[in-house]
Amino acid sequence: MTHAVQTVILGLLIGGVYALLAAGLTLVFGVMNIVNVAQGALLVLAALLTFELWRRFGLDPIAAVVVTTPAMFALGWVIYRLFVARIRTAPVSMTVLLMFALAITIEGVMGLTWKNVFRSVTPSYGNQSFHLGPLFFPKAQVYGCVTAVVVLGALYLLLTRTWTGRAIRAASENLQGSELVGVNIRGVAALTFAIGVATTGAGGSVLSVLYAVFPASHYLWISRLLGIVVLGGMGSVPGALAGALILGVAEALTATYVSTRWAVVVFYVVILAVLLVRPQGLAGSKLREDVAG
Amino acid sequence: MARGRSKAVAALAALVVLVGAACSGNGDGGDAGGGQSSKPIVIGASLPLTGDFSQPGGAAKRGYEVWAELVNERGGVTGRQVKLTVLDDASSQDTVVSDYNRLITRDKVDLLLGTFSSLLNLPASAVAERNRMLYVEPAGGAPALFERKFKYLFFAQQATAPHQADVFVDWIKGLPADQRPKTAAYPTQDDPFTTPVIETMQKALEQAGVKTVYSTVYPPETSNFDTIANSIKARNPDLVAQGAVFEDGVGMVRSLIKVGFSPKTLFQTSAPSNSDEYSKGVGEANTEGVFYTVSWSAEADYPLNKEFVERYRKKFNKAPEEDAADAFAAAQVLQRAVEAAGGIDQDRMADWLHANQVDTILGPLRWDATGAPQSDFLLAQWQSGKSEIILPKDVATADSAVTPKPDWKG
Numbered sequence: 001m002t003h004a005v006q007t008v009i010l011g012l013l014i015g016g017v018y019a020l021l022a023a024g025l026t027l028v029f030g031v032m033n034i035v036n037v038a039q040g041a042l043l044v045l046a047a048l049l050t051f052e053l054w055r056r057f058g059l060d061p062i063a064a065v066v067v068t069t070p071a072m073f074a075l076g077w078v079i080y081r082l083f084v085a086r087i088r089t090a091p092v093s094m095t096v097l098l099m100f101a102l103a104i105t106i107e108g109v110m111g112l113t114w115k116n117v118f119r120s121v122t123p124s125y126g127n128q129s130f131h132l133g134p135l136f137f138p139k140a141q142v143y144g145c146v147t148a149v150v151v152l153g154a155l156y157l158l159l160t161r162t163w164t165g166r167a168i169r170a171a172s173e174n175l176q177g178s179e180l181v182g183v184n185i186r187g188v189a190a191l192t193f194a195i196g197v198a199t200t201g202a203g204g205s206v207l208s209v210l211y212a213v214f215p216a217s218h219y220l221w222i223s224r225l226l227g228i229v230v231l232g233g234m235g236s237v238p239g240a241l242a243g244a245l246i247l248g249v250a251e252a253l254t255a256t257y258v259s260t261r262w263a264v265v266v267f268y269v270v271i272l273a274v275l276l277v278r279p280q281g282l283a284g285s286k287l288r289e290d291v292a293g
Numbered sequence: 294m295a296r297g298r299s300k301a302v303a304a305l306a307a308l309v310v311l312v313g314a315a316c317s318g319n320g321d322g323g324d325a326g327g328g329q330s331s332k333p334i335v336i337g338a339s340l341p342l343t344g345d346f347s348q349p350g351g352a353a354k355r356g357y358e359v360w361a362e363l364v365n366e367r368g369g370v371t372g373r374q375v376k377l378t379v380l381d382d383a384s385s386q387d388t389v390v391s392d393y394n395r396l397i398t399r400d401k402v403d404l405l406l407g408t409f410s411s412l413l414n415l416p417a418s419a420v421a422e423r424n425r426m427l428y429v430e431p432a433g434g435a436p437a438l439f440e441r442k443f444k445y446l447f448f449a450q451q452a453t454a455p456h457q458a459d460v461f462v463d464w465i466k467g468l469p470a471d472q473r474p475k476t477a478a479y480p481t482q483d484d485p486f487t488t489p490v491i492e493t494m495q496k497a498l499e500q501a502g503v504k505t506v507y508s509t510v511y512p513p514e515t516s517n518f519d520t521i522a523n524s525i526k527a528r529n530p531d532l533v534a535q536g537a538v539f540e541d542g543v544g545m546v547r548s549l550i551k552v553g554f555s556p557k558t559l560f561q562t563s564a565p566s567n568s569d570e571y572s573k574g575v576g577e578a579n580t581e582g583v584f585y586t587v588s589w590s591a592e593a594d595y596p597l598n599k600e601f602v603e604r605y606r607k608k609f610n611k612a613p614e615e616d617a618a619d620a621f622a623a624a625q626v627l628q629r630a631v632e633a634a635g636g637i638d639q640d641r642m643a644d645w646l647h648a649n650q651v652d653t654i655l656g657p658l659r660w661d662a663t664g665a666p667q668s669d670f671l672l673a674q675w676q677s678g679k680s681e682i683i684l685p686k687d688v689a690t691a692d693s694a695v696t697p698k699p700d701w702k703g
Contacts, residue, residue, distance in 0.1 A: 260511035
């Protein structure tokens, strides 16, 4: 029994971490209709930046968030202005292609800078756990979950409670209409994209503590994150949290009671199942064009 | 899917090679004894200098270079200087095939040295075999290589993949009955290097009376080991033997620490041999008592090993990697074959290697008829933040093994 409860706890904790990693992707995906397949590469880049700060200055990976978040925000802004803005009106497939090219470029740059070796940040709490009776809660995952809640909460508040958020949502629903009522479309789009990329600062920090990262690890992460975002409903922040928790638990239970071979497949099976049964995801809303299509 | 396609392409490439070889047939060659003994011996190899295997590929190149430098300083091989021609196959099976074809037919190199990894050596050794050229390879121990019963292929490490942990099994069997593990868990990555090691070990230990309480084969994409560690903890085995490539080995140790389970004996395949990366990954204090097997150690007192380590440090300003040492050893095998055959006669060299033993910096190597090596790996263990050799006894650097493994230091 303890074993089963422990398995679910581990699943929930890792689900919280997944939610943190998926936060920026769901924002950009839903709000701007851009499938940012470079998000995984940016995440690994942030993890390697965290590693560098830790190696050079002994900076704690969680404290490093205050450096990596603005750095990733600035990078996101530049990427948007230089590349994404140019194909804003092009079909979605073009943006996928562009982001994929960016992902490969970032991977190459990381390979040159940090070499093709595994890097991980190992602060003292990286291997420790909180204990509660017979149960244990790995500290790094707990911190990751807390960060996830903070980041997702901040994103949710930003989108629903601020004028900037309203402008972002308005722009996503009706580009011309929002421009007509005075929304600065170009500014809003760049801001949204940059915020999405900035979340990798916190995500990369947790990633660097929990996993050994490698320039090519981003393929693994982007496929998982897409699974989470598709399950949660594209663009829905609460949906991403729910999707991440469900997938985290499903992965843990499969690894324990079915087979570790099947655990990694869970994400892809879920994508197929969602597309068959509920294409808009758990919390996504059907758009007019979906119905028409 | 990508793998399937590349296999198909490789098969096609192999077919093209086959046809090409049949057409070119018995052209030139056979000028071994000629009056060109003053000309340098040209040795061709293609290595993965870019792409997935670029790290080990680069190390192998440095190993070959150090060998060539040392040999040339000592008057060369049979009085002739050696010259290396190293191409880059970009970790691609297609490129490695065209590279070796080019080396043989266009560059007309005198000798070949192998490439890195079973994946690349599999098609490359077939090119050498068709052209009847000796092919000594430094890294590629998958059984598939030797099932083809090639005559010119030799693997220059101590044992093929399934037998890499035999020395550890023997060590376990040699323990007094009350210290021998009674139960064991075998998590292994689904990888051609690790799975055969663990499968062979599991079978041998089961026969020796060690009960298997947990075993799982996890895919290479697995990044979270907490659930596996949690399941192992619930079974409470005396021995955990993991088929770990690298990051999964570090991940498993960290997860075992997190779940608070420290087995009495911990064995991992390759991961702990990546000295610095491994001890940084798991924390130096947590390495204490971890067993692994390895082909080479800088400390082993084999002829030329010290010179190799010193020259490598001087030339490249860093400690040599295992992959570099394996390449050096492969070149030593080739050198010995040329010397024993008294010149470059591919058949005589192959025959001699099948019948004789060669001393290398990995220790003495010998082969069966398929080119599969017949010796034992070194059994190593982390002790006080350093890796020490436990077996074989004649080159051991530690008097005894740390057992049982002390608790994790957190």
